[in-house]
Amino acid sequence: MSKKSRKKSSKTPSVTPTAKKTPVKARAATQTKLAKTQRTPASKSTGTIAKTTSHKAASKRLNSSKSASAPETAAKAGLAExxxxxxxxxxxxxxxxxxxxxxxxxxxxxxxxxxxxxxxxxxxxxxxxxxxxxxxxxxxxxxxxxxxxxxxxxxxxxxxxxxxxxxxxxxxxxxxxxxxxxxxxxxxxxxxxxxxxxxxxxxxxxxxxxxxxxxxxxxxxxxxxxxxxx
Missing domain, CATH: 3.40.30.10 (Glutaredoxin)
Known part of the structure; x- marks a missing residue:
């Protein structure tokens, strides 16, 4: 076997695994980043919605209780001279x-x-x-x-x-x-x-x-x- 053939055959195994490993790692890294990106905004968004909903519900309860008690208080305070x-x-x-x-x-x-x-x-x-x-x-x-x-x-x-x-x-x-x-x-x-x-x-x-x-x-x-x- 000539020196050129030996050089080509020795390079082939080293090139092939590298070519196979690189896309796998790249795909894994890409998938990991994508998963993190998808999870992060979702959790933040959920937290914001939950807080907003809770705040609105509390406000409604407070307003409804005030509106319900207002006529009763006004009626009792309506005692006149x-x-x-x-x-x-x-x-x-x-x-x-x-x-x-x-x-x-x-x-x-x-x-x-x-x-x-x-x-x-x-x-x-x-x-x-x-x-x-x-x-x-x-x-x-x-x-x-x-x-x-x-x-x-x-x-x-x-x-x-x-x-x-x-x-x-x-x-x-x-x-x-x-x-x-x-x-x-x-x-x-x-x-x-x-x-x-x-x-x-x-x-x-x-x-x-x-x-x-x-x-x-x-x-x-x-x-x-x-x-x-x-």
Whole structure:
């Protein structure tokens, strides 16, 4: 065999495997890249859709709950001056019971406060206590109402020496009937609670004056003047 033939035959085996291996590796690499490319956008897309769907569903639930509660709240808050005051019978501080019928033929102030022994409610209750004698001279009784249990009302009374009866409406029945229970907001969050409200009832049992979204400072004095002029 000549040298040229030997050279050709020796090169043939080395060329053939290389030619076979190269396309296989290339195809494998291409398939791997293609698989990664197909998986990546799919997972990202799925995550985005899931988040978007979840966000939309939460928004709908929030909106539907608000829209459903709005008419009910508005209806209860629709108590107006000149209407007959809704009847009530509830426990009060000291273990007694108080009812609207107890004040028949007498003027009556009802001040609804959010929570016993909080700064604003304490100032308000102290102001009405300070003016108890003046209200009595004007033929007007005063009641404070919140959703606190009787024990909390007792502590509130004793701690600050309050002289007005403190009514406990844990079921919110009276609060809702008088439109003093509804949606509130604080730090960007909405919740249901007591709306600081005051009502002056005439001797005829009808609502003479309503104060909503009460500002505590000077409020008791304003109510006293209204009672005197009634």
């Amino acid at each position: 000149g209407q007959k005051a809704p009847a009530f019978r509830l426990p009060r501080d000291g273990g007694g019971v108080v009812a609207l019928s107890d004040y028949a033929g007498q003027k009556l102030v009802l001040f609804f406060y959010p929570r016993a022994d909080t700064p604003g409610c304490t100032r308000e209750a102290i102001d009405f206590t300070r003016l108890t004698g003046a209200f009595a001279k004007a033929g007007t009784a005063v009641l404070g109402i919140s959703a606190d249990p009787v024990k909390a009302q007792d502590k509130f009374r004793d701690k600050h020496g309050l002289g007005v009866p403190l009514v406990s409406d844990e079921t919110h029945e009276m609060l809702e009937a008088y439109g003093a229970w509804g949606e509130k907001s604080m730090y960007g969050k909405s919740f249901l609670g007591i709306l600081r409200t005051t009502m002056l009832l005439g001797a005829d049992g009808k609502i003479a004056r309503i104060w909503r979204n009460v500002r505590v400072d000077g409020h008791a004095d304003e109510v006293l003047e209204a009672a005197r002029s009634l």
